[in-house]
Each structure stands twice: as C-alpha cells, then as structure tokens.
Amino acid sequence: MSGLPLRGLLIDIDGVLRIGDRPIPGAGEAMDALRRRGVPFRLLTNVTRKSRAVEAERLRRLGIHVAPDEIYTASSVTAAYLRRLGAPACWLLLEGSGVEEFAGIPLTDESPQYVVLGDLGDDFPVMLLHRAFRALLNGARLIAVQRNPSWTAEDGLPRLDVGAWCAALEYASGQQALVMGKPALTAYQLPAEEMGIPCPQLAMVSDDPDVDLAGARQAGLRTIFVRTTSLPRRRMPSAGEFDYVVDSIAGLPALWDSIGWPAGPR
Numbered sequence: 551m552s553g554l555p556l557r558g559l560l561i562d563i564d565g566v567l568r569i570g571d572r573p574i575p576g577a578g579e580a581m582d583a584l585r586r587r588g589v590p591f592r593l594l595t596n597v598t599r600k601s602r603a604v605e606a607e608r609l610r611r612l613g614i615h616v617a618p619d620e621i622y623t624a625s626s627v628t629a630a631y632l633r634r635l636g637a638p639a640c641w642l643l644l645e646g647s648g649v650e651e652f653a654g655i656p657l658t659d660e661s662p663q664y665v666v667l668g669d670l671g672d673d674f675p676v677m678l679l680h681r682a683f684r685a686l687l688n689g690a691r692l693i694a695v696q697r698n699p700s701w702t703a704e705d706g707l708p709r710l711d712v713g714a715w716c717a718a719l720e721y722a723s724g725q726q727a728l729v730m731g732k733p734a735l736t737a738y739q740l741p742a743e744e745m746g747i748p749c750p751q752l753a754m755v756s757d758d759p760d761v762d763l764a765g766a767r768q769a770g771l772r773t774i775f776v777r778t779t780s781l782p783r784r785r786m787p788s789a790g791e792f793d794y795v796v797d798s799i800a801g802l803p804a805l806w807d808s809i810g811w812p813a814g815p816r
Contacts, residue, residue, distance in 0.1 A: 733765020
C-alpha cells in the first residue's frame with residue numbers, strides 16, 4: 551500500500567450501489583454519510599448508452615442522491631478524451647441518451663478520423679460492422695468506449711458487449727483499439743485530474759476484481775473490494791488482489807474513518 555493518505559474515492563455503481571433497479575441496502579445512507587464527512591468522490595461506471603443525467607435520476611429514484619457531474623460513464627470519459635484531441639470528426643456507434651455526452655464533437659460516417667465503438671444493444675447489424683471495418687481500412691482510428699466482453703441483461707440472460715464487437719474489428723483490421731472505460735488508465739486518470747487528487751491518493755470501490763480493481767491497481771489507486779453481490783459473473787478475489795474489504799457499501803463510511811484523510815465534521 552502507498553504511504554500517502556487517502557483523500558478520495560471512485561465508486562462503481564452496478565453491484566455496489568444497485569443491482570438493476572434494486573438499491574443495495576444502505577447505499578443511500580452510505581453516500582449521505584460520505585458527504586457529511588466531506589469525502590470527495592466520483593461514481594465511475596462502464597455504462598455507455600445512458601447519459602450521466604439519466605443515471606443520476608435513476609439513482610435518485612432509488613434514494614441515492616448524486617449530481618450528474620459526480621458521475622463518469624464510459625461514454626463521458628470517451629467524449630472528454632476526444633475533446634482533449636481537439637474534437638476530431640468521429641463516427642459514433644452508440645444509441646440512447648449516452649450520445650448526449652458527445653455534444654460539440656463533429657459526428658459523421660463520411661471519412662471519419664475515429665470510429666467510436668459503443669453499444670447499439672440488440673440492433674447491432676453485421677452490415678454496420680462491415681462499414682466500420684472499411685472506415686478503419688481507410689485510415690480511421692478505432693476507439694472502444696469500453697471493452698467488456700459480455701453483460702447480463704435484466705432478463706437474466708447474457709449478451710455480447712462492446713468488447714466482442716471490438717475484438718472482431720481489431721482482428722480484421724490489424725488495429726489495436728484505444729479503450730476508454732475501465733480498466734483503461736484513462737478511466738481513472740480523468741476523474742482524478744478533475745478532482746485534483748493524484749491517483750495514489752484515491753481508492754476504487756468495486757465488486758469487480760477482474761476489471762475495476764485490476765485496472766485501478768495498474769493506475770496506481772488503492773482498492774476496496776465490496777463483497778456482497780448477486781451478479782453471477784463476479785468471482786471472489788484472493789486477499790492479495792485488494793487493499794481493503796467491506797461486506798457492502800453500507801460499511802464504507804466506517805472504513806473511511808479508519809483509513810481516510812480527516813475531511814471535516816461527521
């Protein structure tokens with residue numbers, strides 16, 4: 551563990567604050583307790599099709615109160631990265647309110663500089679992959695909003711995620727995608743820079759050892775494993791794969807009291 555004091559938190563959403571449309575017991579109270587302690591935090595999720603505003607409203611309905619600008623989605627991280635590049639012309643393969651995050655970036659499928667591969671859900675036609683492949687052959691650069699291989703839908707059935715489509719385009723084009731969402735370094739570095747807190751003084755809070763916590767460790771963050779989840783794809787990590795553990799998000803404020811930088815009245 552780093553000798554630097556912890557000054558803030560990045561917190562996953564799915565499996566930590568909620569599972570689908572069910573809040574984790576005590577999640578709202580835990581977030582309120584962190585606020586009372588003055589703990590800087592941002593929510594960091596690989597959601598692509600929902601905007602930060604929509605995700606904040608969804609959490610509010612579950613009794614978890616956060617502002618849209620306290621949330622980083624894979625789409626908002628990607629958009630921020632593109633703006634740093636000078637907002638080049640992009641072909642955005644994404645549906646839903648997540649498209650709103652790309653406001654001000656030129657979006658076109660005519661000679662794009664970047665093909666930005668997001669999630670089109672069940673409406674991802676093969677012909678669109680063919681067109682994206684040809685754009686890459688013509689010189690466009692491939693960006694993957696995130697690279698999860700699969701996800702479990704609300705009907706409980708697994709579905710291919712962005713990472714599966716990305717692997718097909720990489721294999722066919724010979725190009726390695728720039729990945730934006732967790733576990734890519736950019737996903738952790740952008741919120742750290744916005745918060746003004748170096749990565750070694752942040753901790754990632756998640757129930758996902760293979761994506762969230764592994765990426766956080768690579769980025770220099772400390773890790774807090776949340777043990778309770780009903781998501782079938784999760785595995786129990788070994789003790790060496792995380793720095794701290796809590797049984798659920800409800801235990802996070804008490805843990806902060808023992809490991810975090812004193813940050814105001816309780």
